[in-house]
Amino acid sequence: MGKLVARAYGIIDELLARRKGGREAGEPRKDDMLDVSLDNEDEWKNNNPVIDRNNIKGLIADLFVAGTDSSSTAIEWAIVELLQNPQSMQKVKDEFRRVLGTRTEESDISQLPYLQAVLKETLRLHPSVPMTYYKAEATVEVQGYIIPKGTNIILNIWAIHRKPDVWADPDRFMPERFMETDTNFFGKHPEFIPFGGGRRICLGLPLAYRMVHMVLASLLFHFDWKLPEGAEKDGVDMREKYGMVLHKETPLKALAIETYNRK
């Protein structure tokens, strides 16, 4: 693990050095996290000695760790659930036909309620981050239970999302359950918290919201998806592999067939 972290930090060092060099050589700004961090580096150094180059490296590493697997695994689970549920796949395609022209744009997301419901249902069943951890800053009482200051708290998002007294037929993939509700991703509905909630809600939620919907929409709009012959016959391995991120036990293999008719 130590070696991997050192390697990741080495890559970030290189990125920072290259960008710093580029900025000094007058290359155009990219106005991304790296530029903003480097802009602030001197100010941080003078006014806040706690934040230095190491913290910037940590910040960039955190964004990679927290933002990559969590998003890609959500897309993989959505596609495999749709492959297992052809009626839902058909509804996604029907919605595209009604709403989209020849390509997908970020502004289309709000016009695609069924696609949004598919992502919600995917993250209900397979929350990319299945558990999250807190420490009580003060002694509090929650529903009659005393939680002493300093207690480590593990929140099992996966279990909350499958509670049978809250969710009808909890293990079934049914995007329709989200069509008639205002349940959203912002942590306001305690029974549905794929991005957590409160002060520590996922920092990348606005980015993840756009990115995951957009990638999913593009993959489903531009390609028809099919399972390979073996999987069609023997079924797909839907087991989850527990970890910081909830991967598929066996990565999905699927055939993508380009849909030329939309060009």
Ligand code: HEM
């Ligand atoms: C489908 C995609 C994603 C899911 C499901 C997800 C989920 C979560 C969850 C459940 C937490 C813990 C929240 C809590 O403890 O209440 C979290 C934290 C976090 N996420 Fe995400 N995330 C996703 C994508 C991203 C992206 C794209 C980024 C950044 C580029 C990101 C950055 C972070 C960071 C920095 C934290 C820690 C926030 C803190 O502790 O204050 N996430 N995420």
